[in-house]
Amino acid sequence: MNIKNIGELGRFSGMAVVIALFFALHISIGAKAIPLADVFTALIARDDTIFDHIVVWDLRMPRAVIAIVVGAALAVSGALMQGITRNPLADPGLLGLLAGASFAVVVAFGIWGSAIVPIMPLVAAGGALAATGLVLWIATAAPGGARPLTLILAGAAISAFLGAVIAAVQLLDQENFDQLRVWLTGTISGHRMSYMGWCLPWLAVGFVAAFAMARQITSLAMGDDVAVGLGVNVVQVKIVSLIAVVTLTASAVTLSGPLGFIGLVIPHVVRLFVGTDYRFMVPYSALVGAAYLLFVDIIARVALAPVEISTGLVTSLLGAPFFVWLVRAKL
Amino acid sequence: MKPDLIVRSPSQSLALRLPTRALWALFGVLVALVAIVGLSLMMGSYPLSASKVLHILWQQPSDETGTTIVWEFRFPRALVSIMVGALLGLSGATLQNVTRNPLADPSLVGVSQGAGFAVVALTILMPELGYHYRPLFAFGGALLVAVLIQVLTTGRTGSATMRFILTGVGVAAFISAGTSALLTYGDIDRAMAALGWLAGSVHASNWQDVWLTTSCLVILLPALMWASRPMAAMRMGPEAATGLGVRVAFARFGLITLSVTLAAFAVAAVGPLGFVGLVAPHVTRRLTHSGVGLHLLITAGVGGLLVAVADLFGRTAFAPIQIPAGLVTAMIGVPIFVWLIVRQQAQSEL
Numbered sequence: 001m002n003i004k005n006i007g008e009l010g011r012f013s014g015m016a017v018v019i020a021l022f023f024a025l026h027i028s029i030g031a032k033a034i035p036l037a038d039v040f041t042a043l044i045a046r047d048d049t050i051f052d053h054i055v056v057w058d059l060r061m062p063r064a065v066i067a068i069v070v071g072a073a074l075a076v077s078g079a080l081m082q083g084i085t086r087n088p089l090a091d092p093g094l095l096g097l098l099a100g101a102s103f104a105v106v107v108a109f110g111i112w113g114s115a116i117v118p119i120m121p122l123v124a125a126g127g128a129l130a131a132t133g134l135v136l137w138i139a140t141a142a143p144g145g146a147r148p149l150t151l152i153l154a155g156a157a158i159s160a161f162l163g164a165v166i167a168a169v170q171l172l173d174q175e176n177f178d179q180l181r182v183w184l185t186g187t188i189s190g191h192r193m194s195y196m197g198w199c200l201p202w203l204a205v206g207f208v209a210a211f212a213m214a215r216q217i218t219s220l221a222m223g224d225d226v227a228v229g230l231g232v233n234v235v236q237v238k239i240v241s242l243i244a245v246v247t248l249t250a251s252a253v254t255l256s257g258p259l260g261f262i263g264l265v266i267p268h269v270v271r272l273f274v275g276t277d278y279r280f281m282v283p284y285s286a287l288v289g290a291a292y293l294l295f296v297d298i299i300a301r302v303a304l305a306p307v308e309i310s311t312g313l314v315t316s317l318l319g320a321p322f323f324v325w326l327v328r329a330k331l
Numbered sequence: 332m333k334p335d336l337i338v339r340s341p342s343q344s345l346a347l348r349l350p351t352r353a354l355w356a357l358f359g360v361l362v363a364l365v366a367i368v369g370l371s372l373m374m375g376s377y378p379l380s381a382s383k384v385l386h387i388l389w390q391q392p393s394d395e396t397g398t399t400i401v402w403e404f405r406f407p408r409a410l411v412s413i414m415v416g417a418l419l420g421l422s423g424a425t426l427q428n429v430t431r432n433p434l435a436d437p438s439l440v441g442v443s444q445g446a447g448f449a450v451v452a453l454t455i456l457m458p459e460l461g462y463h464y465r466p467l468f469a470f471g472g473a474l475l476v477a478v479l480i481q482v483l484t485t486g487r488t489g490s491a492t493m494r495f496i497l498t499g500v501g502v503a504a505f506i507s508a509g510t511s512a513l514l515t516y517g518d519i520d521r522a523m524a525a526l527g528w529l530a531g532s533v534h535a536s537n538w539q540d541v542w543l544t545t546s547c548l549v550i551l552l553p554a555l556m557w558a559s560r561p562m563a564a565m566r567m568g569p570e571a572a573t574g575l576g577v578r579v580a581f582a583r584f585g586l587i588t589l590s591v592t593l594a595a596f597a598v599a600a601v602g603p604l605g606f607v608g609l610v611a612p613h614v615t616r617r618l619t620h621s622g623v624g625l626h627l628l629i630t631a632g633v634g635g636l637l638v639a640v641a642d643l644f645g646r647t648a649f650a651p652i653q654i655p656a657g658l659v660t661a662m663i664g665v666p667i668f669v670w671l672i673v674r675q676q677a678q679s680e681l
Contacts, residue, residue: 320505
């Protein structure tokens with residue numbers, strides 16, 4: 001092992017420590033503050049006779065785990081989208097994937113009720129895929145092709161349309177959709193832990209595909225022609241990456257509802273530190289995304305305590321100014 | 332092709348050329364407006380025949396319930412829809428001309444959201460101030476956003492138009508999140524009141540809203556007509572406008588303020604209605620070609636028609652459930668928006 005690898009190892013484990021720290025903080029902070037020491041005791045030796053331990057294991061930890069998984073999934077899918085489309089403004093939310101996934105879930109829920117829970121990631125994936133297809137089709141049909149502006153406008157249009165339809169469907173069938181209303185603003189909640197089992201296979205597919213494609217995406221960033229010259233099967237890379245993006249986004253939406261701007265912010269931050277090599281971009285995006293969402297979720301719970309803000313609102317409040325800055329700096 | 336109608340002042344020093352076809356279009360839109368008001372008065376959960384509506388409007392005593400429904404509910408509602416549509420249409424047309432951007436719309440670039448945020452803040456944080464401050468707050472919020480976007484987009488090289496819209500999209504997302512956060516923070520009753528207003532619904536309209544929107548239109552329409560000359564020059568770009576004797580910076584500031592005011596009053600009355608300001612000017616352009624002044628008049632009519640139809644559809648299609656007009660306009664507006672992205676971009680400088 002040479003020195004560079006050791007440095008890399010240090011950086012990687014440093015990031016892991018940050019996540020562990022946020023994880024512990026996330027569990028410790030809340031309506032009833034639990035001292036960090038108690039959190040560690042509870043995690044190491046669970047004792048059901050102590051009330052705090054039950055709070056940690058049954059309420060707080062599931063929420064923290066979901067935050068980690070969703071943050072990593074959205075950040076990686078954002079990184080892949082930015083790499084494949086060579087578009088610094090690509091993000092599952094901005095390009096309509098989150099709206100498509102939410103829309104599909106709402107419609108399926110309206111027709112079949114809670115029977116769809118086991119296939120919810122699949123339904124969400126279908127919606128996300130359809131929305132992506134539509135956005136890409138509109139953007140490429142526009143004169144000048146799929147540039148950042150056309151992609152974002154098409155994404156905004158599809159999101160606005162689906163949002164209006166969702167709102168109308170909710171009005172038509174109020175009782176059925178009351179439970180979806182909070183979910184639709186993007187909320188992380190421990191109750192959703194029961195969905196984790198249904199999402200795990202899809203998450204696994206998504207992450208494996210993302211890691212497998214990382215090397216080829218780096219060459220894609222130099223342009224399709226260069227990538228072909230370097231022996232990359234461009235079509236295959238794009239299809240596999242699309243599968244990764246869609247499954248990761250769909251699982252994230254199933255677990256926490258639509259959380260905007262994570263896929264936009266994290267890859268840019270990561271790129272500052274690790275450069276454009278996607279073999280580093282993908283894993284670091286996952287780590288930083290997980291840490292970021294833990295952090296955001298802490299803010300959402302303490303900012304206006306005792307009231308909780310939806311996590312999705314906080315990601316938008318933090319991410320939208322970043323988006324504006326990107327537009328100003330990069331375009 | 333019929334000759335254009337030309338109006339001259341007695342001394343022949345001033346003349347106004349009006350294309351006949353555009354005048355017919357204006358006439359047709361006005362007729363359609365009257366028709367839609369009639370339909371709105373007749374249709375609903377308590378259907379009324381045309382003759383009955385006429386009786387009620389002419390104050391001939393007939394049935395008590397019908398009179399209440401027409402005068403207290405349906406008539407102000409139809410009028411407010413039309414006025415709000417006209418305001419938004421004019422706002423969008425002005426914004427599109429000034430920014431030379433066919434995709435500009437008060438609800439896309441955050442102006443409506445700014446007004447919405449200010450009104451929600453008023454409703455939730457300062458409920459004692461009441462209804463009369465709504466237009467003021469809406470105007471303040473909208474203007475602040477307009478200034479913010481201008482500041483954020485100037486001073487950099489590159490395509491200004493593209494950055495204007497993208498910045499607007501980002502600002503709109505930020506403000507919407509802020510508004511939602513405000514809703515979760517606030518008292519539940521007030522939050523529900525604010526929420527109903529935010530969906531962009533005209534269902535609670537009363538005569539107060541009618542007077543508010545009508546007086547705004549009556550005051551600002553002449554101002555817009557007066558401003559249509561510099562606006563026509565601005566459409567050709569800042570260089571050409573300067574050459575034609577327009578003080579570009581001043582005109583730009585004035586016109587954007589005008590556009591923001593129009594949108595703010597509409598939002599203050601019924602909440603943010605999406606895509607009306609985008610769609611109305613383009614539909615008008617499809618209908619007929621004319622000078623800027625006449626185009627603005629027809630746009631106002633088309634905008635009013637759009638919202639009135641959206642509201643009528645929203646409240647009758649799935650009765651007894653009412654779909655807010657804002658959702659219907661979004662569903663109509665988005666396909667047109669997409670079509671605009673695909674078709675018209677080549678002609679603009681995007």
